[in-house]
Amino acid sequence: MDYEFPKEFDLIVVGTGVVESILSAAASRVGKRVLQIDENDYYGGQWASFSLESIIKSKHHKKDYGGNESETNLLRFGNDLVSLKNIAHKFHMTSNNTLEEETDKIENEEQPKENKWTEENLLKLSRKFNIDLYPKLQYARGDFVELLISSNIARYCEYRSVSRILIWFNNRLESLPCSRSDVFANTKVSVVEKRMLMKLLTSLNDKEKHVQNYENKTFKEFLTDKKLTPNLIHYVLYGISSSSDDTSCEDGIEKARRFLNSLGRFGNTPFLFSLYGSGEIPQAFCRLSAVFGGTFALGQQIQGFSISDDKFKSVTLQSQTVEAEKLVLNIENLPARFIKSDKLEYISRCILITDRSVLDSEKEHLSLIFYPPTDGKSFTTVIEMGFLTGTCPNNLYLVHLIAKQNTSPQEDFQHVIDKLFASHVEETSQEKPSILWSYYFSMPETNDIILSDDLPNNIFVCPGPEIDLDYDTSVDKAKLLFEKMYPDLEFLPRAPDPEEIIIGDDNEEEESTDINEEDHDKVINVEQEDKENVISAEQEDKVNVISAEQEDKVDQQ
């Protein structure tokens, strides 16, 4: 690279995942000089979204982490422990089909008819996919959404609400009655059950009331004692509170409350999803960081970092050493010697491309499906994204499966896939969607990882995604780390709107005259840069939106 970074920063952030990006934004926001770098040439790390082609090509392993640390006295970033494992992808179409289709395709740009999908024409649409490594939803009244609003970062993203919630019950998919309108419109429960359910939901949502005498009991026992009918217990236990049979009463109620509390704010369900994929979220925070003067560099070759007197000193890039007071890095980039745990829990992940929705409906484009635990299999969360979420092309669906790993992703999801999908294109049944492409992997669960006591106290480590549906744990973690880093400073105060910023005000120059000339210039430059950043960022946003909309239109035509 030809350019040089300044020699010194207040904070260097290595990685662009959600937690470290929140920290980067928070530090820039209170005036710290931040350098955020990533070895990947994309944002997000384990939180990123990919096109179809890039997720297949991406190795998710950067390099060999072994050896020659001592030669240069530099610690190398990264470890072998925290990375995606068991990656396997496959196209599920027959090949002879492919050949026939190909000749047609050259002339005819239209999308193939049903059952005519081939590897080639999926890859042709590669860029219309935004495939999340780890899809996240957001509780409409959760900490994360509140943070987006209070810090004014919400404007950097667009959102869609989850349009329906389904639950697997009695060997089929049913819609989960959660709001008052759902309960009213539901035809599967009797009127008395409707009242019982509504009564329970209102009482659970009542924060004042505390449930007594259930300290050591499960949520299931609590529901059974309420004399609820079996189907209502199923809805509340596995759906609304997404719990298992052994979830404690306290936890179950807490989870149900979070769900119920977020109802009725945006849309019909309690959840929001960031349009164009969850990979947008870390970028929104990075953008705020950049607007407030943060320096960003992706695709960097980083040689390592140095420690002296038990303190982090500097990071060495390809040809330059940059010093900083503090270092923030994500767990992926932490050298193995600072990780105490030798075994990790994993999250099983599976991503599918299918040709129709699991439950056809005209207006549903984003479905959350709860698949309760059965026969020793974990609770599985399924998120089906349609065209309107901006994550897949028209007429196709992107399906994400998430569960705590028991054995391997394939085994963990086999029963769900057997029930919800037809496994091969040839055996397409009328109702079940066919799987066109599948991608399996294991995501390490790094939130409970134990770090070594030798870790210098000016290095702060950010975990990757955790199993929760939402970002609230990540926000808490970021807040906690920020408090440790800067105990006296405010965490992400509201950023001003562009119209509140004074551009080219005369007073500004008068005020600055007492600073010496060099500093003076700096002040003005920075101010102007920021303004430009704000404006160009805004414009970019609009362009993005508009171009995406246009694409949509073209597709629909």
Add this chain to the structure above:
Amino acid sequence: MHGRLKVRTTEEQKAIKLKEQQKKLDAYKHAMERVLSTRKKDSYDPKSLQISSGILQANPDVYTIWNYRKEVILMKVKESNDDELEGEEKLIDFLEDEIKLTEQCLPSNPKSYGTWHHRYWVLLHHPKPNWNNEFSLCTKYLSKDDRNFHCWDYRRLLVNKIGITLDHELRFSTERLNNNFSNYSSWHYRSTLRKLDSDCVNHELELVKSAVFTDPIDSSAWFYLRWVLSNPTIKKDTKLELLEAFEQLEELEPDCKWVILGKCWLLEQGDLKTRLETYKKLVVLDPLRKGMYMDFIRQAQKEI
């Protein structure tokens, strides 16, 4: 300091806002004066007419200005009657602009009486009114706010103008109810669609039952239930069944006055003792209407 933006204080923002408001006010006053000073019986000032549309977009609730425009329209209608060659075409162009104006006024106040009335009035004077277009606009507005009773009123007027099937409207009203059943307008609209006969009365009863069980405190469904129950085709058995269901509901919600009141409607010709007991319960649960319930009790006692 690095990366600090200079931001306006709230005081400064307030001052700017106040200045803007003052400016708007002056312009508004000036415009009103201008329009009213040129208002005449037999001719109009095109500039004033243009200004008046600006006023209405800012504040669609000035009846005087709507009336001024109606006077102008009447002049135009007369003009077009005199001009046999191009009269109608000219009038249509003029009225279409008028319809567009009401559309521009609705976003600032979708519940403006004046705007909705003006729109209908214009269409009545329109040589070729497009009622179907109005109808889809109405549906659109109702999906944005299904408690806008102006819109429901308008819909009823339109349904009389064009042939819409009963099925379509029933489906529409069910859809709105599924969205939110705490809505007097959509229940009422449903009640205007048809005369209930013995075939459909049970379906309506099930629907409204579902609502009162889902949320017994919500009064809108109870009003509809009362109307359904007043239908003479309801069988005695059905009423008894419902009474039983209400007793179950009362067990779950002992403090809800609507459940007891619902029982009263079903008991009208029933056993006197039970009726007196229910009225007494209501006196306790709903002390604000104590006098009315006491009156019920007295009347019931008289019947003996």
